[in-house]
Amino acid sequence: MKKLEGTNIQFGELFTELNISPLKEGEIHLWAIAFNTNSPVFEACKACLTNQERDRISYYSFKRVQDDYIMSQGGLRLLLSQYLKIEPQNIQLRKHSKGKPFTEDDRGLCFNLSNTGDYVIYAFSRAGEVGIDLEEIRTLPDIDELIEKNFTEKERQYINKQKTERFFQFWTIKEAYLKAIGEGMRLTPDRLEFTIKNGNFELEAVNGIFEQEDWLFKAITPNEKYVGTLTYLGEKTRVGEMRILRP
Numbered sequence: 001m002k003k004l005e006g007t008n009i010q011f012g013e014l015f016t017e018l019n020i021s022p023l024k025e026g027e028i029h030l031w032a033i034a035f036n037t038n039s040p041v042f043e044a045c046k047a048c049l050t051n052q053e054r055d056r057i058s059y060y061s062f063k064r065v066q067d068d069y070i071m072s073q074g075g076l077r078l079l080l081s082q083y084l085k086i087e088p089q090n091i092q093l094r095k096h097s098k099g100k101p102f103t104e105d106d107r108g109l110c111f112n113l114s115n116t117g118d119y120v121i122y123a124f125s126r127a128g129e130v131g132i133d134l135e136e137i138r139t140l141p142d143i144d145e146l147i148e149k150n151f152t153e154k155e156r157q158y159i160n161k162q163k164t165e166r167f168f169q170f171w172t173i174k175e176a177y178l179k180a181i182g183e184g185m186r187l188t189p190d191r192l193e194f195t196i197k198n199g200n201f202e203l204e205a206v207n208g209i210f211e212q213e214d215w216l217f218k219a220i221t222p223n224e225k226y227v228g229t230l231t232y233l234g235e236k237t238r239v240g241e242m243r244i245l246r247p
């Protein structure tokens with residue numbers, strides 16, 4: 001078995017123990033990588049980068065930003081290599097015009113990621129497009145302004161009953177949806193209208209127009225200090241438990 005260039009890590013060694021299964025049609029796998037620069041996982045992420053990506057690291061002035069990039073981009077290549085059975089550096093990663101990444105190597109394998117600093121989380125899907133977002137629950141001095149700017153009247157009523165937690169939960173729902181459809185900032189969050197029925201979130205309208213696609217929203221998190229959302233399609237889609245790669 002080949003070694004990852006520049007390390008003593010065998011290609012795939014990290015995953016042998018985890019016994020990673022192939023991603024079947026209709027399935028979504030969730031992964032998290034815990035941030036730690038003194039770990040074999042971080043070393044492996046670094047080793048997975050292409051020469052072009054390594055050159056890019058030096059353009060970032062702050063070490064923390066460099067390390068974040070190594071972990072999220074290298075981690076993406078590391079995990080994708082397991083599903084594609086292609087060596088990490090040879091995977092053809094591209095971005096759609098609004099920034100959503102995809103791979104030329106398998107257009108049926110959709111994925112998305114979110115980086116909080118302490119964790120990068122990933123969703124890999126053979127059930128159509130996915131969006132994923134994670135936030136640390138924390139105090140925000142401008143929370144009221146953010147609520148006012150990003151949420152509709154009905155949503156504000158719901159959030160204000162349990163402010164911080166509901167704010168972050170709802171924020172990740174909107175963000176994960178915007179990432180699932182690949183829009184990013186092009187569609188502002190206040191243009192999305194959700195209804196909440198028995199604690200379940202349903203997307204009702206986009207830009208005031210009834211939303212026809214049946215997007216689903218699942219709460220996910222690697223640990224209780226964070227809230228996150230996976231947005232996906234298909235009642236019958238099987239979403240696996242989040243698996244965490246720790247040092």
Ligand SMILES: CC(C)(COP(=O)(O)OP(=O)(O)OC[C@H]1O[C@@H](n2cnc3c(N)ncnc32)[C@H](O)[C@@H]1OP(=O)(O)O)[C@@H](O)C(=O)NCCC(=O)NCCS
Binds near residue numbers: 175179182
């Ligand atoms: C990129 C964006 C979609 C999410 O950024 P973010 O939350 O700051 O960062 P995350 O770590 O969660 O996600 C970043 C990753 O999303 C992916 N991404 C980038 N653009 C994307 C897009 N248009 N669609 C889907 N995924 C995208 C990339 O993999 C990116 O990682 P990279 O920068 O290492 O390539 C952001 O530009 C954005 O537009 N967010 C909406 C902001 C907003 O107003 N939210 C309010 C919610 S109420």
